[in-house]
Amino acid sequence: MPLPCSIELDSPGLGWSTLAPCRTLERMYVSEVGDSGSSAYERLIGADRVSGRLYTDPAVFERELERIHHRGWMFVGHESEVAAPGEFVTRRLGRQPVLLTRDDTGAVRLWSNRCPHRGATVCALDRGQTRFFRCPYHAWTFDNAGALVALPGEEGFGPTFDRATHGLAPVPRMDTYRGFVFGSWSHEGQTLAEHLGSARDLIDRVCDVSPVGEISLRAGWLRHRIGANWKMAAENVCDFYHPPITHASSGLMGGVPPDYFSDAYGGVTRDLGGGHGEVDYRQTQGGPRTGLGPHGFIFPNLFIEASSIFVIHPVNVAEMTHLQTPITWVGLPEKMQRPQSRRFATAFGAAGVIEPDDAATWERMQLGLQAGEPEWVVLERGVQFDHTREGRPLDEIVMRGFWRHYRSLMTDEAAAK
Structure with a gap:
């Protein structure tokens, strides 16, 4: 019988088939599989206990970001926070900055808080009310519906440049339930109703x-x-x-x-x-x-x-x-x-x-x-x-x-x- 603080490892890819103390080989194993798709998590999560490595291993954390915080639904904010046209709040969806707004038509929208030009965040305030967001780097300016409406020296970008394709990027999926706003970076997956x-x-x-x-x-x-x-x-x-x-x-x-x-x-x-x-x-x-x-x-x-x-x-x-x-x-x-x-x-x-x-x-x-x-x-x-x-x-x-x-x-x- 394996000892309580040991895990039996059998990975042909790593050449292991032994009983290893959790603190040594098992730590290496989790780091190896944190982003590689191994079934090690089934070994590390038991019916009534979990491995402490799940709280401390950076590779596990990176996999969580991908599998949970980016693919799934996360709470972002509440419609009451952007009650009037032009109101906005800045939040994070996983580790990525987002911008929750209500545009001039009254629609609630969720954007990546990132200028499509060179990547700077277009809004640094926690909340406010405005018709426009201006990037501090090159002054690309977007309305509260995400459209690029102005930029300096536009003629220098040539005749094929199209403002319509350079607006703020919407978060792929946004949905609400009784005013609670949720977002997901994944283009597909469970509906919000299924998630809740x-x-x-x-x-x-x-x-x-x-x-x-x-x-x-x-x-x-x-x-x-x-x-x-x-x-x-x-x-x-x-x-x-x-x-x-x-x-x-x-x-x-x-x-x-x-x-x-x-x-x-x-x-x-x-x-x-x-x-x-x-x-x-x-x-x-x-x-x-x-x-x-x-x-x-x-x-x-x-x-x-x-x-x-x-x-x-x-x-x-x-x-x-x-x-x-x-x-x-x-x-x-x-x-x-x-x-x-x-x-x-x-x-x-x-x-x-x-x-x-x-x-x-x-x-x-x-x-x-x-x-x-x-x-x-x-x-x-x-x-x-x-x-x-x-x-x-x-x-x-x-x-x-x-x-x-x-x-x-x-x-x-x-x-x-």
Whole structure:
């Protein structure tokens, strides 16, 4: 029997057929296959544990960018952020800069934030309102529908130069659901409806807190640069096992009941498929929980946290940007909205008490995983409930569902589809 911290390798291409310690040959193996299409990911992702190399190997990260962040759908922004013609926000889709705009006809558009001439970003502001975007390098100028409308010395480009073929490049696919805007660099693949699947219910529930079924995200975004792999934030979303410890002082300050983060309090953790999941507290020992949105994750980068929205942007294998903004529910009386805005400021604002706890913990995890031994990150809590895809609030069911979907995307089988 192989030792728990060893992996049996059998690769004719590399000439290996031996039992190798994970820290040595297996590390080389992952680096070799990170971008070559090997099935090593099936070895590195088990039913109740994953290899620490998946958080630290640069080759794995590059493969993630291709297979997940570029081929799949990612949350970009919300239509309310570009409510009026000419409004724009700049974001990232994977590691690539994009420009979300509303043109003069009222259409929402998503562009590559890159001048087609020499590649400079055409907009450096986080948000604003304008009819034109002017590249700072050679002053190529584009309207908010992406068309090239002016450039200096146009006659020098010759008689065959055609402005119509030199506009901003649209992101190949953009789609929306109830105001949430998603984009994909792939020209083909799942529709947004197929990608969201049953996770559409998370968006429905957060919108339906509003009496008119609409939310607004115009308060601005806080950005945190964190020295940890992006998947740590994704896993943390539905990890209710850590708050009683990591956020002990924060919870007491916020008036959270002592047994709130416990299996006894009630609620359900649920794997929604497709890498999505939630902790559902609508039914607890204290009765139905009302007045807040859901607590759920939409793969790979969107977290709906009751009264706020979080977005995860990968930077490199050991760094991410974490964005947060409070939700405003359209038509909700101010006396009901104000406590939720105050809650966001206390927990996640510039002087918030929750985000620093998580960020510090993720960075400690990233540092610890550099050690290489022991090899495995253990996700065993509640594994006996996996066949139902539902468990107790503190169980790690959503994390295991995340990794099952991740494995399907990172293997050759997913590429063939």
